[in-house]
Amino acid sequence: MWWQALKYELILAYRRRGELVHPLIFFTLVCTLFPFGVGSDPQILAPLAAGILWVAALLATLLSMDLLFSQDFSDGALEQMELSVLPFYQLVMLKTLVHWLFAGLPLVLLTPLLGLLLHLPVTQVGVLMVSLALGTPTLSLIGSIGAALTVGLKRGGLLLSLLVLPLFIPALIFGATAPLAAARGEMPLAQFLWLAALLFLAATLAPLAASLALRMNINDD
Amino acid sequence: MKISWTWFHRWASPRWFFQMGGRLLPWISIPTAVLMLVGLVWALAFAPEDYQQGNSFRIFYIHVPAAILAQSVFMMMAAAALVSLVWRIKLADTFLRVAAPFGASMTLLALVTGAVWGKPTWGTWWIWDARLTSTLVHFFIYLGIIAIYSAFESRTTAARAAAITTLVGAVNLPIIKFSVEWWNTLHQPATFTLSEPPAMPTEMWLPALVMLLAFYGLFAVLTLVRMRAEILSTEFRTDWVREYLEQRHVL
DSSP, X not given: OHHHHHHHHHHHHHHTXXXXXXXXXXXXXXXXXXXXXXXXXXXXXXXHHHHHHXXXXXXXXXXXXXXXXXXXXXXXXXXXXXXXXXXHHHHHHHHHHHHIIIXXXXXXXXXXXXXXXXXXXXXXXXXXXXXXXXXXXXXXXXXXXXHHHHTTSTTOHHHHHHHHHHHHHHHHHHHHHHHHHHHTTOOOHHHHHHHHHHHHHHHHHHHXXXXXXXXXXXXTO | OOOOHHHHHHHHSHHHHHXXXXXXXXXXXXXHHHHHHHHHHIXXXXXXXXXXXXXXXXXXXXXXXXXXXXXXXXXXHHHHHHHHXXXXXXHHHHHHHHHHHHHHHHHHHHHHHHHHHHHHHHSSSOOOOHHHHHHHHHHHHHHHHHHHHXXXXXXXXXXXXXXXXXXXXXXXXXXXXXXXXXXXXXXXXXXXXXXXXXXXXXXXXXXXXXXXXXXXXXXXXXXXXXXXXXXXXXXXXXXXXXXXXXXXXOO
16 A cells, blocks of 8 residues: 555656656855856865855745645545555655655755855765755655645745745754865764754654644645 | 533633623723833833943833843744644634734844844944853744734734744754854853852842833733734624724714
């Protein structure tokens, strides 16, 4: 049952890959804007690079959240999932996981390339990737609550960002300070552990809140 | 021991709340007005000057109550959100809807008075101090909750969405507070600390206590007035509202 649901989600995400590329393009574009904004001097860019990449990845994740439930909500598939034998929150978690695989993981994999553009010091690349790999699933999970709340709205995107961005701050703090610690020659173990803790907390609570919010929107009409 | 549940049920009924609230209102608003007046005059004119900061510290008599209210209103909202989600008590939703703008304005007031005090004392309007930063984030969370009410057309959906958001915010606030503090100590050693005098003389903290009580009173009065107005608009189809309005010659 679980595997069937997973397979269904994977196929669906794969068929929609065109749409899921948009956040990646957005990520690349935002990173390209910064040299124009702050100057292309490597000495200015290098210390900022990790922070820029983290904020850009955060915004790209936020942007991709609109796609998480909207289609299944509008064609009624979500209502069927709610009636499924599997607990609804598990399906919500599954959807978020698959969404991260297609929209979040590529961001992590793209980071070294964009780091090159922003003169990210080589010593920080690995740490940044680990911190993004631990941090972006948390962002997706928190974002899933916002996406679930705003799925019934015509223009929910702006409200989604208002609701979710303040909650992204802890992940951003631990995520963006990890490469800085690496730059000082420290092992950012504390940051990684905190990011993992946030991830576990989000994985436990966010699907519950998101399924509650989805039920609210399903029963609304 | 037997708990009288009827007492709770009665207070959960909008009609009862409206009527009793109306009767209670003068008993809260008059003491609040007195406290506010006494507190303001006492704090701004008669409380002794601070030996270091002179008169500029007097803004704290507004700043501290506002900051305390900003936090405790959110606690009350989280409790109301839980009540609304678990027991579906409509009054809890009404409270949430009414309290959110008040909490947001208190947070803004705390931020602005803090900045006004910071300029002569620290020489800057804003620093990314842990407490300031988390108050700012707190303000954003309030704004998100308020934004929900204008985004959803259906009142009941908006109320549920606001309740969920409030609870999610309540879980996240301690995490945000902690992470901001961690970030702050990592980035910049504490340049400025709110150095509290070790022992405040009584004539200095007593007006602060009066102001705090006055602010709580103000919250109670405004919440009651606005909740009653909300009840009238949500229950406008019922007979008792019609009767009430006819008595008042509104209809």
